[in-house]
Structure formats: C-alpha cells, structure tokens
Amino acid sequence: MASGSRVDMDPDVARKLFEEGATLVLLGVPQGTVFGIDYKSWKVGPRFRGVKMIPPGLHFLNYCSVNSPSCGGEVGPKTGLFLHLKPRDVLLANWDPKEEDLNFSASSNEEEVSRIRASLQDLDPYLGPYPYEVMRKWVSLSDRLREELAINLQPLSGRVRSYSDVVPETEFRHTKDRAEQPRNDTACQTMREGLDRLPKMKEREGTELRFSAIPEKTYPPGATPAQITQCSMDFTYALETLLDQNHRQDPLDLLGELQFAFVCFLIGNVYEAFEHWKRLLSLLCRAEAAMQKHKELYLGLIAVLYHQLGEIPPDFFVDIVSQNNFLTSTLQDFFQFASGPGVDGTLRKRAEKFKTHLTKKFNWDFDADLDECEPVVVDLPEGFTVA
Known part of the structure; x- marks a missing residue:
C-alpha cells in the first residue's frame, strides 16, 4: 500500500x-x-x-x-x-x-x-x-465459491493470469524439422498466407483455467428432428449434462463457478473468464424445464446476478455486455421462462422483482421485442428520472 x-x-x-x-x-x-x-x-x-x-x-x-x-x-x-x-x-x-x-x-x-x-x-x-x-x-x-471449488477451477500452476502463456504446439528440436517448415524469407501475398506461416500455439500446460466443459450440442445423441428443435429452444438437457459431469454432488456449485469466472474477469482482467461467464449464464437462463426442477439454483442465480451487475461500471454495458444485446436478450428469455405456470411461486415473484430492479437501474425494457443490434431503453415521461 x-x-x-x-x-x-x-x-x-x-x-x-x-x-x-x-x-x-x-x-x-x-x-x-x-x-x-x-x-x-x-x-x-x-x-x-x-x-x-x-x-x-x-x-x-x-x-x-x-x-x-x-x-x-x-x-x-x-x-x-x-x-x-x-x-x-x-x-x-x-x-x-x-x-x-x-x-x-x-x-x-x-x-x-x-x-x-x-x-x-x-x-x-x-x-x-x-x-x-x-x-x-x-x-x-x-459467497458461493468454496475453497475446494476455487482450487479445482484455477490453473494447476495456481496462478490466474490476464494473458495466455502460450508455447508452440510442435517443438522443432532438430534442424531438419525446422527446415521443413514454410519459409519466411519471401513476402506474403495474403493475410491468410502470413497467418499460416506462424507456428501453431497452445496454452502452456498447467496455466489454463479449468472451467466446466459446456456441451457443444444442446441435444442428446440420436435425437429426432423434433427433439433437436425442442432442445435448441430449451437448454435443460445441456444444463443437466453439465451439472451431472461437473457438479453432481451439489448443483449449487455452478453458482460458485459463475462467481469464479466473474471475479477472474472483473478483478483479474481475464477475458476468457468473461466468455465462460456469458456461456454459463446463457445456459442457465434458457433452460425452461430446469427452472421448475432446480428452485434453489435459480433463486441463488438471481442473488448472484444482483450483486454482479451492481459492480459493473455503467459504460461496461455499452462497450461489452450490450454487444449483440447478449445480456438483455438472455435475461429477457429468463424472465419469460420464470413467469411460466410450472415455476415455483417464490421464484416467480423473486424474478419479477429482479426484473423491475434492472429496468429501473439500467433503463431496460424486457417486455419489448429486442432489436437485433441496438440496446433497448425504456421511454420515460418528460422530467422523470431513475435513481
């Protein structure tokens, strides 16, 4: 100090x-x-x-x-x-x-x-x-991040770094190996040619964050076209797969992982962590059937997001979060699903209260049709201000 x-x-x-x-x-x-x-x-x-x-x-x-x-x-x-x-x-x-x-x-x-x-x-x-x-x-x-969970998520090196520590995918130990690589003594005709001449890199072993693997497909193997369509609108299958593979003992640890990713991004300046935070949030907010099954998980999600969004600088939304309307469109889906008839009454009321809070705080309208590119704002009466 x-x-x-x-x-x-x-x-x-x-x-x-x-x-x-x-x-x-x-x-x-x-x-x-x-x-x-x-x-x-x-x-x-x-x-x-x-x-x-x-x-x-x-x-x-x-x-x-x-x-x-x-x-x-x-x-x-x-x-x-x-x-x-x-x-x-x-x-x-x-x-x-x-x-x-x-x-x-x-x-x-x-x-x-x-x-x-x-x-x-x-x-x-x-x-x-x-x-x-x-x-x-x-x-x-x-508060949701247990010691054991933090240890399991951070790199084996024990260090969370804001830059990627990368090494070549292939080590050229002998002169003969290096001689067989594309030569750099002639001008590149295209950007692609220049990129192809660069050595392929990978993160140094032990330095990568060990986040839960998010399923590449949102539907089960052998799914019918109807199942694929359903699972593409409701991410419950993908969410349940992630929970089963990574947080089987306690599904609430997924909230700890969400907090770990947010801290690594907001305080540690790790952009990769922000991308993982976005993907986890999208998975959680678009799993309609899971909201009816995992009441405590979703009540916890609202509390976690309440504090996280309260710490982000206002201009952050303009620069990053509002890009492609990620946050507003994701939360719009969440609030729509959370208002469904099969959702627990306590969760439904908590979600409605959170929706009202965000509308007042950030001037968003989650009930309107979101434009594809522009952030949505509420049209306020003349002279009306939001604290």
Whole structure:
C-alpha cells in the first residue's frame, strides 16, 4: 500500500480482526508494484511488508509488476491467486524478481513461519490493514465459491493470469524439422498466407483455467428432428449434462463457478473468464424445464446476478455486455421462462422483482421485442428520472 494510507474501521471490528485475522507477510515486493486483495488495490510504497487483519475465508490476491521509472514505469499484466486463510494464519511469501511473482515456498518452512510469527509486533508498522470497507462487497461476489471449488477451477500452476502463456504446439528440436517448415524469407501475398506461416500455439500446460466443459450440442445423441428443435429452444438437457459431469454432488456449485469466472474477469482482467461467464449464464437462463426442477439454483442465480451487475461500471454495458444485446436478450428469455405456470411461486415473484430492479437501474425494457443490434431503453415521461 502506498505510504501514508489510512483505513477507518469500527473499533470492535478492528479488535476482532486483530485477534482473529490472518496475516500475509510479503517480502521484497518492489516499490510501485500494483498490489490488490479482493476488491481493492494500491501502489506499493517503500515500507510495505504485507497485509494484516485479513478476515478468515477465501480471498483473491492480485498484483502487477511495474518497470523502473528509467524504463518508463509501465505496468505489467495482472497475476492473481485464490487463497483460503484460517483465523490467525501467517502466510509468508518472497518476491521473485526473475519471475516477477510471489513465491510462497517459505510458508511450508515451519521454522521460518514461527520466526515471522514471533516478530509480527516488530513488523506491524509495515503491514497495511485489510480494506474492511470492501469486505461486504467481496463476500457478495464470492459467497458461493468454496475453497475446494476455487482450487479445482484455477490453473494447476495456481496462478490466474490476464494473458495466455502460450508455447508452440510442435517443438522443432532438430534442424531438419525446422527446415521443413514454410519459409519466411519471401513476402506474403495474403493475410491468410502470413497467418499460416506462424507456428501453431497452445496454452502452456498447467496455466489454463479449468472451467466446466459446456456441451457443444444442446441435444442428446440420436435425437429426432423434433427433439433437436425442442432442445435448441430449451437448454435443460445441456444444463443437466453439465451439472451431472461437473457438479453432481451439489448443483449449487455452478453458482460458485459463475462467481469464479466473474471475479477472474472483473478483478483479474481475464477475458476468457468473461466468455465462460456469458456461456454459463446463457445456459442457465434458457433452460425452461430446469427452472421448475432446480428452485434453489435459480433463486441463488438471481442473488448472484444482483450483486454482479451492481459492480459493473455503467459504460461496461455499452462497450461489452450490450454487444449483440447478449445480456438483455438472455435475461429477457429468463424472465419469460420464470413467469411460466410450472415455476415455483417464490421464484416467480423473486424474478419479477429482479426484473423491475434492472429496468429501473439500467433503463431496460424486457417486455419489448429486442432489436437485433441496438440496446433497448425504456421511454420515460418528460422530467422523470431513475435513481
């Protein structure tokens, strides 16, 4: 945190966090590094040694290395990782300047951790307090995300990176192999020719996010034309397949995966996660029969979306979400299905209330026919404003 930063906190909360909170001791983090935990980030000052008074539970640590001022002071891509902290935990990490990353191997050294724990009082002036003012917001974005689920979804490397770490699909270990590849010493006649000359790349093993595989087809093998048509309008078969293959023990874990993808995108800057979030949302919102079967899943979905959409900047919809009317058309289908006669009364009322909230907040009309390309707005009477 920047030197001189100050966080006001209720004295009773401060006392409890001081007694029960976990501590992250992060040594050697270069000054100017952009460091964040959960929903808040800072530029690291010269006295920074970590964060104290962290509420027990799941947290998303994220950071970006920064070039020295002599090299332009440019901020690098973001790296993040999910950590589950217990009461009074002390986690120790050292900055690796070569990898520009935190190395937590020291946390497995009990003797070193004991030494750090014994010197916490001396370290206290160099530890920034957890930003308590964002705790409620963070919990609302991650309350369905269990520790085990987060571990299973994040890359095997343990790092969620905003860029893809790619390597060639084929390694050319010998001169003969490289000689057989298309030569680049002549001008390309077309863009396609240029692209074909580039080596085929793939994500480095262990660095890819491990999301649930969404079925490519929404209908079962051997389906009749009538079944294909039905399953193309109602995605229940595809949703049930995903739940059976990935969240059989607890279908509500799908909401945790939705939160994981949203956090990775909104805080971790991973665009791939946004694409997965969109696909999951489309699957859930267009599964008409599933709404009648999975009441708790859909009540939870409304709560998750309520908090997620409350955190997205207003102009985000113009730039990304409104593209091809994804969100408005998807939610229109959801509200239409949720008002059906076979849907539980509580879910139907909750969906109607959510629909009213979104209409007021974003000026959308979910009852109108959506234009193919333009976002839909409600025509308000003259002088009428929406808070």
